[in-house]
Amino acid sequence: MxxxxxxxxxxxxxxxxxxDEEILKVTVRWPKAVIGDPDVFAERLQGQHFRSFGRRGKYLIFGMDDMTLVSHLRMEGKYYIQDPSEPLNRHIHVVFQLSGGKELRYHDTRKFGRMEIIEKDPDLSDFHDLGPEPFDEAYTAERIREYCRGRRAAIKSVLLEQQLVAGIGNIYADEILSACGIRPGRSCARLTQRDRQNIVDNTRLILAEAIKAGGTTIRSYTSSLGVTGMFQNDCMVHGQKICRRCGHEIKVKWIGGRSSYYCPVCQAK
DNA sequence: ACACTGACCTGCGAGC
DNA sequence: TGCTCGCAGGTCAGTG
Known part of the structure; x- marks a missing residue:
């Protein structure tokens, strides 16, 4: 997702x-959803309140009273707020019983997502070795140049590396490169300074638009509360058959272990 | 250090 | 209908 x-x-x-809701009880139904001992996890969170809500890259950061709860949704993780009377299905792996009477339920069909308790108010600057946020001024054309020094990997693969800039995944990498007119398979060693500046500018533009649209919905993804993102309506290449700029057939190429969509005409090289 | 592969999981649609 | 195969928005460990 x-x-x-x-x-x-x-x-x-x-x-x-x-x-500000209090956690009355935590039930871990699939132990591997939690990093560390699930019983300790549940015990420590009992009585804590959800005080702050943040994000670093693709990590959710919940500020509790005495600790920080970090959650990564990976491919298919999602949170639902449901009434306890609603039946639990087999993909709900963690249940937080809340003081308001509802339950926060973590749902993950592929079981890739993980959550973890870490110290309160962690230093997020080098959290999990993540690069700057896309809207941080540290994300620049110059940073891309430095990062790619001595490397020849496909630019698409490089954009997926969270150490360069945090938060870009397969869909947006394709969309950013489409907006720049750069083929995903182009070596990062063969970018011009203008290309790198284009990548920075379009990263911000596209992510900002996507946030405004509430994210992207592909296949069955809906965020918590059944909120459905609409950004897929704006995708130019990813998941498309025909280029929405020129009408040419979209190509799909396997790059760095991921499928990459591009228009061979608009993304000349 | 870099680049690539497999592993982690389940479900779905395509093709036979 | 029922099977197998390939694929899915992410990240990390292991291999040359």
């Missing part, structure tokens, strides 16, 4: 719904 805009959407919706 989620890249930066989707995670941002989840953060905002959850803040509206459960801010």
């Amino acid at each position: 989620p890249e930066l805009p989707e995670v941002e959407t989840v953060v905002r919706t959850l803040e509206q719904q459960i801010r």
Whole structure:
């Protein structure tokens, strides 16, 4: 599911719904959803309140009273707020019973997502080795140049590396390169300074638009509360058959272990 | 150090 | 209908 805009959407919706609610009880139904001992996890969170809601890259950051709860949704993780009377299905792995009477439920069909308790108010600057946020001034053409020094990997693969800039995933990498007129398979060593500046500018433009649209919905993804992102309506290449700029057939190429969509005409090289 | 692969999981649609 | 295969928005460990 989620890249930066989707995670941002989840953060905002959850803040509206459960801010300052107390956790009465935590049930971990699939132990591997939690890093560390699930019993300790559940015990420590009992009595804590959801005080702040943030994001770093694709990580959700919940500020509790005495600790920080970090959650990564990976491919398919999502949070739902449901009435306890609603039946639990087999994909709900963690249940937080809340003081307001509802439950916060973590749902993850592929079981890739993880959550973890870490110290209160962590230093997020070098959290998980993440690069700057896309809207941080540290994300520049110059940074891309330095980062790619001595490397020849495809620019598409490089954009997916969270150490360069945090939050870009497969969909937005394709969309950013489409907006720049750069083929995903182009070596990062063969970018011009103008290309790098274009990448920075379009990263911000596209992510900002996507956040405004509430994220992207592909296949069955909906964020918490059934909020459905609409950005897929704006995708120029990813998941498309025909280029929405020129009408040419979209190509799909396997790059760095991911499928990459591009228009061979608009993305000349 | 870099680049690539497999592993982690389940479900869905395509093709036979 | 029922099977197998390939694929899915992410990240990390392991291999040359």
